[in-house]
Amino acid sequence: MAFESLAERLQDTLKKIRGKGKVSEQDVKEMMREVRLALLEADVNFKVVKQFIANVKEKALGQEVMKSLTPGQQVIKVVNEELTALMGGEQSKIAVASKPPTVVMMVGLQGAGKTTTTAKLANHLRKKHNRNPILVAADIYRPAAIKQLETLGKQLNMPVFSLGDQVSPVEIAKQAIERAKEEHHDYVLIDTAGRLHIDEELMDELQQVKEVAKPDEILLVVDAMTGQDAVNVAESFHEQLDVSGVVLTKLDGDTRGGAALSVKAVTNTPIKFAGMGEKIDQLEPFHPERMASRILGMGDVLTLIEKAQSTVDEEKARELEKKMRTMDFTFDDFLEQLDQVRSMGPLDELLGMMPGMNKAKGLKNLQVDEKQISRVEAIVRSMTKQEKQDPSIINASRRRRIAKGSGTAIQDVNRLLKQFEEMKKMMKQMTNMAGKAKKKGKGF
Ligand code: GDP
Numbered sequence: 001m002a003f004e005s006l007a008e009r010l011q012d013t014l015k016k017i018r019g020k021g022k023v024s025e026q027d028v029k030e031m032m033r034e035v036r037l038a039l040l041e042a043d044v045n046f047k048v049v050k051q052f053i054a055n056v057k058e059k060a061l062g063q064e065v066m067k068s069l070t071p072g073q074q075v076i077k078v079v080n081e082e083l084t085a086l087m088g089g090e091q092s093k094i095a096v097a098s099k100p101p102t103v104v105m106m107v108g109l110q111g112a113g114k115t116t117t118t119a120k121l122a123n124h125l126r127k128k129h130n131r132n133p134i135l136v137a138a139d140i141y142r143p144a145a146i147k148q149l150e151t152l153g154k155q156l157n158m159p160v161f162s163l164g165d166q167v168s169p170v171e172i173a174k175q176a177i178e179r180a181k182e183e184h185h186d187y188v189l190i191d192t193a194g195r196l197h198i199d200e201e202l203m204d205e206l207q208q209v210k211e212v213a214k215p216d217e218i219l220l221v222v223d224a225m226t227g228q229d230a231v232n233v234a235e236s237f238h239e240q241l242d243v244s245g246v247v248l249t250k251l252d253g254d255t256r257g258g259a260a261l262s263v264k265a266v267t268n269t270p271i272k273f274a275g276m277g278e279k280i281d282q283l284e285p286f287h288p289e290r291m292a293s294r295i296l297g298m299g300d301v302l303t304l305i306e307k308a309q310s311t312v313d314e315e316k317a318r319e320l321e322k323k324m325r326t327m328d329f330t331f332d333d334f335l336e337q338l339d340q341v342r343s344m345g346p347l348d349e350l351l352g353m354m355p356g357m358n359k360a361k362g363l364k365n366l367q368v369d370e371k372q373i374s375r376v377e378a379i380v381r382s383m384t385k386q387e388k389q390d391p392s393i394i395n396a397s398r399r400r401r402i403a404k405g406s407g408t409a410i411q412d413v414n415r416l417l418k419q420f421e422e423m424k425k426m427m428k429q430m431t432n433m434a435g436k437a438k439k440k441g442k443g444f
Contacts, residue, residue: 003257003295006042010035011297014079020072028060028075035079043227043258048086048265056082080292086261087288092245092270094125095217100186101134103177103213107206107241108221109233110194113249113275115145117221118191119152120275120283121247125187126158127281133187136176137162138169138209141193149191156280159183169193169205173213190215198233203240210241217244219272222259224248230259231266238267248286249275260291329424331380331388338377378406379416391417 013034017027032053039049059078096102104121108114118135125131135153137160139145146162153160161176173190180188192209195202210218220243222230230248237243246263251274264270271286380388382405387394394402394417403410 003042003260004254006038006257007295007297009038009041010079010295013038014076014296017072017075023060023071023075025061028057031075032057039261042256042261045228045231045258045262045266048262051265052082052086055085076296080296083261083292083295084289086265087291088264088270088286089288091285091287091289092272093285094121094219094272095244097216100184101177101180101188102186102217103188103190103215104217104219105190105192105206105210105213105215106219106221107192107237107243108194109198109223110142110196112194112221112223113247114194114221115139115148115152115191116278117219117247117249117273117275117283118149118189119156119158120280121219121273122158122187122189123156123280124273124283126156131186132184133158133189134176134180134183134185135160136172136188136190138172138176138190139193140165140167140169140172141195145191145193152280159185170208170212173209177213188213198236206241218242219245219247220269221247221249222263223250224255224257224259224274225250225253227256227258228262231262234263234267234269238269243267243269245270245272247271247273247275247283252276252282257295331383331391331420334420335377335380335388338373375406375408375412376416379403379408379413382406391420 013031017023017031020027035056036049036053039052040046044052056078059082060075094104106114106118106121122133122135125133135149135158137146137149139149143165146165150160150162161172161179163172163175169192176190177188179185190209190213192206193202218241220234220237220241222234224230226233234243234246246267246269248260248263248271251260260271260274271288274284274286276282276284379402382402383391383394387398387402394413399410399413399417403413406413
């Protein structure tokens with residue numbers, strides 16, 4: 001998966017500062033050194049890295065301390081905000097012409113994924129925006145391109161306009177737009193020719209198509225796997241054609257992420273979509289904010305902190321934390337916590353916001369079944385006071401009684417008890433880790 005090593009490095013760095021009650025200038029400096037290296041290793045443009053670090057430093061040090069967050073969390077917040085800004089800030093949407101059809105010209109080097117993306121985009125427009133696009137085969141040089149688009153069109157049951165490979169792309173574009181008007185297509189997606197390298201001839205031809213088609217949007221398709229090359233390609237295309245948006249393809253591959261993080265800053269052109277696979281439905285609108293929190297692996301940790309603080313009684317939270325650390329955590333605490341968490345909102349939404357949750361093995365695609373939670377709650381409520389305080393006394397006959405009382409099966413009771421034990425073990429590990437970190441004088 002893209003960004004893996006960058007994400008890992010940044011997360012490791014940020015973890016060190018997360019729990020800190022005090023962050024010194026030296027802490028920020030050290031952290032920024034590591035962030036800088038991580039970004040450079042991820043193949044982010046060095047000028048972009050320099051600016052990024054300067055911005056974070058300035059903001060992190062100059063910021064007033066907010067009550068709701070620890071200084072460590074605040075630094076993470078700044079990194080998150082800057083990373084989001086770097087990738088464009090707000091999500092940038094595809095153009096809509098005031099008078100249909102909206103003409104979109106797809107440009108890019110050969111092999112970047114232009115033809116595939118043209119079909120994916122048509123599918124996206126129809127499915128998510130209820131549009132009725134027509135595809136235009138104007139790549140007359142790559143022998144298989146027309147056929148490829150036609151096959152994709154057939155697969156989507158969508159019209160493909162083609163005049164073969166003997167008519168000029170300018171003429172094809174012109175006639176295609178006329179056809180779109182006649183047939184009331186609201187989007188015209190023109191798949192233009194690509195080359196292996198940028199050359200003058202290609203740019204001239206694209207200029208001519210642009211003049212005739214008067215596109216509302218020129219989307220440049222670049223292959224994220226090519227890293228800095230993708231950024232250079234984007235720069236040249238942008239200079240010559242004034243590109244309005246970028247589609248980054250192959251973000252499902254193990255790209256280091258440099259292209260995604262540099263292209264907006266270098267070309268000032270927003271990334272509008274990301275290709276996440278070869279299949280026709282694997283195109284996603286690009287959300288800088290989501291991408292940033294994915295890279296930082298904190299889900300939506302700040303929202304979670306804010307949410308938690310407005311709902312959870314702080315005194316109780318501290319008490320609970322102490323209990324967790326000292327292993328006094330009982331089923332009574334468990335029930336209380338369940339109530340508090342419930343008052344914060346739907347459980348799967350909350351879990352999605354928890355740091356590391358998206359990464360934890362077996363928790364991918366986790367769906368929280370509220371019914372399952374109610375079952376768990378029923379089991380716990382069927383325990384006696386003594387059992388809740390000390391689950392180790394729950395023997396076979398007690399298990400049978402609890403299952404009966406809660407209307408569940410013995411297996412359910414067994415499973416819960418086992419999970420509870422595992423959870424306690426995990427807490428113990430965390431406590432040990434925290435203890436070690438403290439000894440070293442580092443926050444956790
Ligand atoms: P074009 O020469 O730019 O038109 O490139 P194509 O559309 O023919 O794509 C080149 C190759 O990249 C094909 O094998 C596509 O299936 C593949 N491809 C395109 N987009 C993606 C993507 O987002 N992820 C992956 N894994 N492969 C992609």
